[in-house]
Amino acid sequence: KDFSKKLKLSITTVSRALGGYSDVSEKTRKRVIKLAKKYNYSPNPNASRLASGKSNTVGFVIPLYGLNTNTLNQAGFFEFISGMNKVIQSENIQFFMMFANSFEEEKNAYKKLIHVQKVDKIILHNLKTNDNRINFLKKNKIKFVTWGRVKDLKNYSWVDLDNEKSVNLIMQYLIKNNHQHIAYINIEENYNFAFQRKQGYLKSLKKNKLKYNS
Numbered sequence: 001k002d003f004s005k006k007l008k009l010s011i012t013t014v015s016r017a018l019g020g021y022s023d024v025s026e027k028t029r030k031r032v033i034k035l036a037k038k039y040n041y042s043p044n045p046n047a048s049r050l051a052s053g054k055s056n057t058v059g060f061v062i063p064l065y066g067l068n069t070n071t072l073n074q075a076g077f078f079e080f081i082s083g084m085n086k087v088i089q090s091e092n093i094q095f096f097m098m099f100a101n102s103f104e105e106e107k108n109a110y111k112k113l114i115h116v117q118k119v120d121k122i123i124l125h126n127l128k129t130n131d132n133r134i135n136f137l138k139k140n141k142i143k144f145v146t147w148g149r150v151k152d153l154k155n156y157s158w159v160d161l162d163n164e165k166s167v168n169l170i171m172q173y174l175i176k177n178n179h180q181h182i183a184y185i186n187i188e189e190n191y192n193f194a195f196q197r198k199q200g201y202l203k204s205l206k207k208n209k210l211k212y213n214s
Contacts (some may be wrong), residue, residue: 003032003035003036003041006035007031007032007035009028009032013028013032014032017029017031017032017033018032018033018036018041018043042092055094055117055118055119055120056093056094056120057093057094057095057096057117057118057119057120057121058088058093058094058095058096058119058121058122058123059096059097059098059110059113059114059117059119059121059122059123060081060084060095060096060097060098060122060123060125061097061098061099061100061106061109061110061113062077062081062097062098062099062100063099063100063101063106063126064099064100064101065100065101065102065103066103066126066188067126067187067191080147081097084123093121096113096117096119098112098113110122110133110136110137114140114142119142120142120143121142121143121144122137122142122143122144123144123145123146123147124137124144124145124146124147124148125146125147125148126147126148126191127146127147127148127149127150127158127191127192127193128150128190128191128192129150129151129189129190129191129192129195130150130151130152131150131192134146134150134154134156138156144156144157145157145158145159146158146159146160147159147160148160148191148192148193149192150192151192151195160193161193163193163196163197163200164196164197164199164200164203165200166197166200167197167198167200167201167204168200168203168204171200171201171204171205171208172204175204175208175210180210181213182201182205182210184198184201186198
């Protein structure tokens, strides 16, 4: 309202200029943004959520069990979260995290993010070969991206390593150095990256005519 009076524009125009809507001219938008910067204005996220019914919040559930009981894995995991949080905050998007101590708590955490916190975007991680969370998020019309992927790729956005190739590179190095008996230690293969790595190991053995000893 204050900006509206100072700029002699309607409240709607100021609001839409701050929101980046295309029906406001570039000249007007720059006037509004200039004044907003002068007064260090940033929209109240709670007020925005009440007005739009959307939270502009990214949700993330941190499981403190399974893979993350390992201290070494926790270090890399929290480094990832730190980098992710830095980028999200720079885009003025809220970042809401929840912790889970069991599989059941993790399931309930996603429900709370959607139905209680009204989060409309979620980052998934530690993907299983068949992951029910993807269907759950699609059913609730939540936008999401996954860190990792499922066995049968569906229509969604994901970021991952080439897990098969990474093991292939290790196997090539060992075989090149005349190793014939190569043991493979894996974690639970219900995690898809673990499944993919095992596939890389088995394919490398087959390609190089080395016997697999279970």
